[in-house]
Each structure stands twice: as C-alpha cells, then as structure tokens.
Amino acid sequence: MPLLGRGPALRGRAFPRPSSKWIICEQSARIRRFDSPPPRSAASRTVRQWRSLRSLIWGLALNSAIVRGVREVLYVALGGSLGAVSRYGISEWARRRLGDALPWGTLFVNVVGSLLLGLLLGLALREVGTRGHRAAFGTGFLGAFTTFSTFSNETVLMYQQGKLTGAVLNVVLNLVAGIGAAIAGLWLASKVPIR
Structure with a gap:
C-alpha cells in the first residue's frame, strides 16, 4: 500500500x-x-x-413500539387459541352430560370468564402483572373463552323453538350470574396480598 x-x-x-x-x-x-x-x-x-x-x-x-405491538398481538393470538379450544371442550362436555334443556356450557364459560376477568381487572387496577400478561389472558384467552354472541343466538333459537321459559331463564342466569361473578372477581382481587 x-x-x-x-x-x-x-x-x-x-x-x-x-x-x-x-x-x-x-x-x-x-x-x-x-x-x-x-x-x-x-x-x-x-x-x-x-x-x-x-x-x-x-x-x-x-424494544420499539412496533415490536412490542407485534408481541402483544402474538400473546393475544396464543391466548385466544387456547380460550377458544377450552370453550369448545367445555361446551361439548356440558351438552353431553347435562343435555340440551339450557345451553349449560355457554352459561358456565360466561360465568367463569366473568369471574376471571373481574379478578384480572382488579389486579390490573392494583398494577399487578404486565401489559403482555393482560393482553394474553384478558383479551386473548378470556375474550375467546367467553361468548356473548353464542349466548344471544342460543337464546333467540330457544325462543323460536317455543321454549320461552328456557329463553328467559337463560337471559336471567347469564346476566345475573355473570355480573355477580365479575363483582366477586373484583372483590377477590382486592383481597390478594401484593408484595
């Protein structure tokens, strides 16, 4: 050189x-x-x-916002797939065990989902857990686990089949038990000791 x-x-x-x-x-x-x-x-x-x-x-x-956003979307997708599969399994089990008089599987997932979402919301208000955990479990798993649309369609179908008492009972049970479960979840979250 x-x-x-x-x-x-x-x-x-x-x-x-x-x-x-x-x-x-x-x-x-x-x-x-x-x-x-x-x-x-x-x-x-x-x-x-x-x-x-x-x-x-x-x-x-x-660490950019885009990647964090993509990560949260993946968390929601993973949680959603697990929630949907869980709801399907519970609904099928309830239909075989308890019969078709009422949509017991939908009632069960809605009430349990309301309880868990109330608990998650109560913990989030106390700043427990990360945004990714809330996205995966709240929006993903519980969003797919609970179902308002199935509850609505099953109620309308029962009414069209002439099961007026069952349709009214389904509405009352889902609303009262679901709201009561959400209140219970919030109360439970307030009792969890935080370090």
Missing part, C-alpha cells in the same frame, strides 16, 4: 485523478488503491464497529 505521508507532507504532491483506482483515506491521510484490501487493524475495527451498530439496531428494534 503506497504511503505518501501525513499532513503538510501531502502538500504539493499531485493527487491521482478521480477516475483512477486510488482513494484518499481521510482518517489516516493515506492514499491507496481502493481495490486493495484494507489494513488488518482497520478491518478488525470495521468489524467491531459493525457489530456494535448491529447490536444497537437490534436493541432498538426489539
């Missing part, structure tokens, strides 16, 4: 034309061919700088 010198020693020397294969390295005031390999120490310094830059970029990316 040709070395012309540093500082004032470069004055008065003819610099290569820009079209040639020579380049001026500003950091060391050296002129060298740009197709020649950089000095070993410069290469290792470049690698170290690249690694630290890469670490900085990954650190910023993993």
